[in-house]
Amino acid sequence: MNALLLAGGLGTRLRPLTEHLPKPMALVANRPWLEHLIVHLKQQGIADFVIAVKHYPEIIQNHFGTGEKWGVRIRYTFEKALLGTAGAIKNAEPFLDDRFLVVNADIVHEAEMIPLLEFHNQHGGAVTIGLTTVDDPSHYGVVELDSQGEILRFVEKPRPGEAPSNLINAGIYVMDKRVLRHIPKQREVSIERETFPLLIERSEGVFGKTISGYWMDMGTKERYRQIHWDLLNRAYRLPHLGHQNENGIWVGQNCDIDSGVLFIPPVLIGDNVKIGERSVIGPFSVIGNDCVIGKQVRCTETIMWDRCYAHSGVVLNNCIFGYDLEIGAKHILHEAVMSRAEVMQA
Numbered sequence: 192m193n194a195l196l197l198a199g200g201l202g203t204r205l206r207p208l209t210e211h212l213p214k215p216m217a218l219v220a221n222r223p224w225l226e227h228l229i230v231h232l233k234q235q236g237i238a239d240f241v242i243a244v245k246h247y248p249e250i251i252q253n254h255f256g257t258g259e260k261w262g263v264r265i266r267y268t269f270e271k272a273l274l275g276t277a278g279a280i281k282n283a284e285p286f287l288d289d290r291f292l293v294v295n296a297d298i299v300h301e302a303e304m305i306p307l308l309e310f311h312n313q314h315g316g317a318v319t320i321g322l323t324t325v326d327d328p329s330h331y332g333v334v335e336l337d338s339q340g341e342i343l344r345f346v347e348k349p350r351p352g353e354a355p356s357n358l359i360n361a362g363i364y365v366m367d368k369r370v371l372r373h374i375p376k377q378r379e380v381s382i383e384r385e386t387f388p389l390l391i392e393r394s395e396g397v398f399g400k401t402i403s404g405y406w407m408d409m410g411t412k413e414r415y416r417q418i419h420w421d422l423l424n425r426a427y428r429l430p431h432l433g434h435q436n437e438n439g440i441w442v443g444q445n446c447d448i449d450s451g452v453l454f455i456p457p458v459l460i461g462d463n464v465k466i467g468e469r470s471v472i473g474p475f476s477v478i479g480n481d482c483v484i485g486k487q488v489r490c491t492e493t494i495m496w497d498r499c500y501a502h503s504g505v506v507l508n509n510c511i512f513g514y515d516l517e518i519g520a521k522h523i524l525h526e527a528v529m530s531r532a533e534v535m536q537a
């Protein structure tokens with residue numbers, strides 16, 4: 192069973208971080224999420240991937256190549272125009288096994304694929320949709336299931352009290368290739384809005400199976416932040432976070448941290464980071480690899496990607512900075528979300 196990772200969307204809601212970056216390449220704990228995802232799936236025995244790229248495809252291709260470094264095979268499919276979540280699957284048809292996995296590459300999760308596959312094999316449907324529970328389903332497509340786990344209908348964005356369940360589509364599917372007969376070629380098609388309802392109408396067998404563990408769609412800035420706070424709080428665990436010291440701080444390798452720096456946990460510091468005297472970092476901050484933080488910087492609830500430079504006296508609160516940002520001395524930034532190299536002079 193190979194896996195198709197959908198990674199071609201524009202990520203408009205996560206701009207400006209995704210202005211020049213595919214959303215699945217956004218850093219999560221200082222690594223592109225797509226890398227965590229491939230490692231997570233590889234641990235479950237999936238070693239053959241197809242990545243459906245469109246927005247800045249070369250960034251994904253240059254990072255992963257043939258997948259050799261991760262011990263997996265990676266091939267790519269390309270779209271001239273956006274084909275949507277189902278159109279991208281149809282476009283990958285020549286690469287897909289008779290039974291395959293589809294994963295939205297912007298979903299941060301720790302779902303196990305084997306129970307999903309076993310359920311699919313037992314029930315004989317055309318598709319098994321991984322489902323997750325949310326407290327407030329009013330922003331999502333909610334499913335109504337029968338007692339066998341077959342999906343009877345989807346209710347889009349139900350009003351309070353009108354949701355048939357609080358189970359939503361988790362963006363992870365096991366599919367049989369016969370599904371592709373129902374997806375038109377070379378036009379934008381949405382799997383959620385068009386293909387799944389059509390399959391239900393034609394009684395092809397659309398089943399739902401609840402996945403376990405952490406699940407969060409990184410589509411918005413709020414949720415992107417929340418993923419990091421959940422990681423720092425250990426509500427979600429990633430295997431690559433490294434060593435957390437007795438004070439609740441993760442510090443990477445080759446860091447040069449002045450003895451007068453105060454960390455307020457939880458804080459995650461990448462590799463090769465320099466932090467100057469009397470700076471206060473945390474609570475809830477993630478500093479990327481090769482960042483430089485000057486003296487007397489105050490940094491709370493902030494996520495900084497690799498190679499950022501915060502000059503002395505800077506105050507940062509609840510910010511997200513993309514790669515290579517330079518923040519001029521004594522700037523005070525609250526809730527700033529910025530990307531691309533930018534020098535702000537004092």
Ligand code: GTP
Nearest residue numbers: 198199200201202203204243273274275279296297
């Ligand atoms: P927004 O523009 O913020 O809505 O984000 P998005 O369209 O990138 O993501 P959305 O949540 O709508 O899509 C779910 C997943 O499918 C993401 O991993 C996207 O990268 C991917 N995706 C969405 N549309 C396409 C498409 O047309 N082609 C491909 N290959 N992938 C897509």
